[in-house]
Amino acid sequence: MTFKLPKLNYSHEALEPHIDKLTMKTHHLKHHQTYVDNFNKALDGHEEYQKMEIEDILKSLEELPEDIKTAVRNNGGGHYNHTIFWEIMSPNGGGKPKGELAKKIDEDLGGFDKFKEDFKAAALGQFGSGWAWLVLDSNNKLAIVSTPNQDNPISEGKKPLLGIDVWEHAYYLKYKNKRADYIDSWWNIVDWEKVSERFNEVE
Secondary structure, eight states: OOOOOOOOOOOOTTTTTTOOOOHIIIIIIIIIIHHHHHHHHHHHHHHHHHTTTHHHHHHTGSOOOOHHHHHHHIIIIHHHHHHHHHHHOOTTTOOOOOOHHHHHHHHHHHHHHHHHEEEEEHHHHOOSSEEEEEEEEEEHHHHHHHHETTTGGGGGTTTEEEEOOOGGTTHHHHHHOOOOHHHHHHHHHHHBHHHHHHHHHHH
């Protein structure tokens, strides 16, 4: 298959004032498109991988041929990470999770406020470019992790439920070097219904 840039479920300006229109357009149409293009280029001539779902490719990075492993890791990861990122944001987001996910956060992470505090710390603590994630680990426990560059926790056997992009291109036009302000504002557009859907798929 040829991997394609996903369409958003909202307009590029819909997440304002938390993420501005120019950042969204550039991030989605330029950065993400480049990851898609380079991912397809890396898989060119490798028909067996072109037939696989992206999750299965990223789960088996160590099995990839050495000549494409780095390109697939960076660009396949970039495509997958951003696809999740767009999906778990909404102009109608914010608030708190409900139902089973809320209970699980209470059980595993000490409650929603503690989760937000620890998640922010992980996002701020990611040196340079990368991501912070809420994941379900192999022991069926929620955990907060960070990954460098475009790595995804799925390559380590974890299920990503929620992720924030802390590459500078995700926030610098509006927030400049104030990553903490970007993180604080971002909570207002997290689509907890979508995050719960991702959680319920693996429960």
